[in-house]
Amino acid sequence: MSLYERFEDAFMPNYGVPPLALARGKGSTVWDVEGRQYLDFVGGIAVDSLGHGHPALVEAVSRQVATLAHTSNLYLHEPEVLLAEKLLELLKQPAKVFFANSGTEANECAYKLALKYGKATGRSYFVAAENGFHGRTMGALSLTGKKAIREQFGPFPVEVRFVPYGDADALKQAVTEDCIAVFLEPTQGEAGVVPPPEGYFGAAREICTAAGALLVADEIQSAIGRTGHWFAHQAEGVVPDVLTLAKGLGGGLPIGACVGFGPAATLFDKGDHGSTFGGNPVSCAAALAVLANVDPAEAAAKGALLRAGLEAVKHPLLKGVRGRGLWLALVLEEPVSGKVQQAAQDAGFLVNALQPDAVRLAPPLVVTAEEIQALVDALPSILTEAAK
Structure with missing residues (x-):
């Protein structure tokens, strides 16, 4: 029996069955139980300030x-x-x-x-x-x-x-x-x-x-x-x-x-x-x-970098970006945030379908400039996949 089936058998149904089972993490990266790697831009819902396994x-x-x-x-x-x-x-x-x-x-x-x-x-x-x-x-x-x-x-x-x-x-x-x-x-x-x-x-x-x-x-x-x-x-x-x-x-x-x-x-x-x-x-x-x-000034600088990168993405599905610091939302032209979340996961990024037309990004405050750029570079193809 899979971990997902065991979860469904053991837990009340208020969460449904989550779409991913995580096994470990390091910094802004997590791995699922099957060994697949993801950049974590959910951060435990703005919880994992220092990422995973911070010394x-x-x-x-x-x-x-x-x-x-x-x-x-x-x-x-x-x-x-x-x-x-x-x-x-x-x-x-x-x-x-x-x-x-x-x-x-x-x-x-x-x-x-x-x-x-x-x-x-x-x-x-x-x-x-x-x-x-x-x-x-x-x-x-x-x-x-x-x-x-x-x-x-x-x-x-x-x-x-x-x-x-x-x-x-x-x-x-x-x-x-x-x-x-x-x-x-x-x-x-x-x-x-x-x-x-x-x-x-x-x-x-x-x-x-x-x-x-x-x-x-x-x-x-x-x-x-x-x-x-x-x-x-x-x-x-x-x-x-x-x-x-x-x-x-x-x-x-x-x-x-x-x-x-x-x-x-x-x-x-x-x-x-x-x-x-x-x-x-x-x-x-x-x-x-x-x-x-935690260094709030560093978080502000990384947030500005993330926002600038996201705002530079031109795609018919992306209406805009809102939020402050490392707490942003991708605002969509269509109510397909669930599809964006799935397409991002398939591409190796964890994001959160917060509202039908909004996707939350709340990465660990220790996220690097390279990790930010990786998401920005992947976003056009993620949005294209979600728009299908």
Whole structure:
């Protein structure tokens, strides 16, 4: 029986059967179970910041798991303190951190933090963006503006009003003094790597401040150098009230973080929230290795190189390129992203059919100029194959 058949027999059907079984990786290259080689331009969905098998990550995780693998939240340990201190150093703002295991849990923490603020101030509803994605646990899902994955699990515990992403006027109308918080991605990830109009995040900050609502920046995908800055909100000159992180922070190890700034940093009282595995020593060691080896300026330069190469490709199927840093989407003239993904895989490249007309590229931040050029050179034939 093949590995695919064994997967289908053993797992719930929510993922279907993935089209590829991977066996190992090195840098930006992975190999499947049959020995075929691919350049990885998915990066574990913007997770594998240092690629596969990075020596610093391997050493940090190996050393930590041999020293102290788990403590629970009943005890503290130095890796979690070092990681929190490092994040605060990079954020350059007074803040406090809560560690979770994933992005949805980081957003669940932010959701509970905001709920506590709402109850203390007599506020009643949230605002979020249409097509936004904040996770699949019930609190995070209630804030997710994708009807296909949201509606079948309602009703939800609080009211959430959805507005078009990037429309500052619509946001201003929706945010009143009864609004608890606004949840926004600096760039919408699962919607198709969609950046907002210039000035939108600054306008959101002003709108929330005027109404007394919290601004929550969901940077699960956009942070840790992915867009060419440690955190995407820094490029906007905006400080949110709450920031959520995950994905690229652990470089492949599961970790999430919820950061509260200013008054939001101390909204929780003892016992209000917790996580058995949050702040796990091994995951914290991995995150420290990531932060020590990521260079946002280098990611920005590589992102510019990738974008310039992609934009130079002239093909009837390619409508354009959008995104920031090493987090881009190929925008297609036709809804054939699945065919592009398959044609790319056949040509030795892993990309992600994110939306019917958008293909996500989120390679490891250690991707080389030669690997970028290899994808650019192969793209015309990939698109031609997909267009058949």
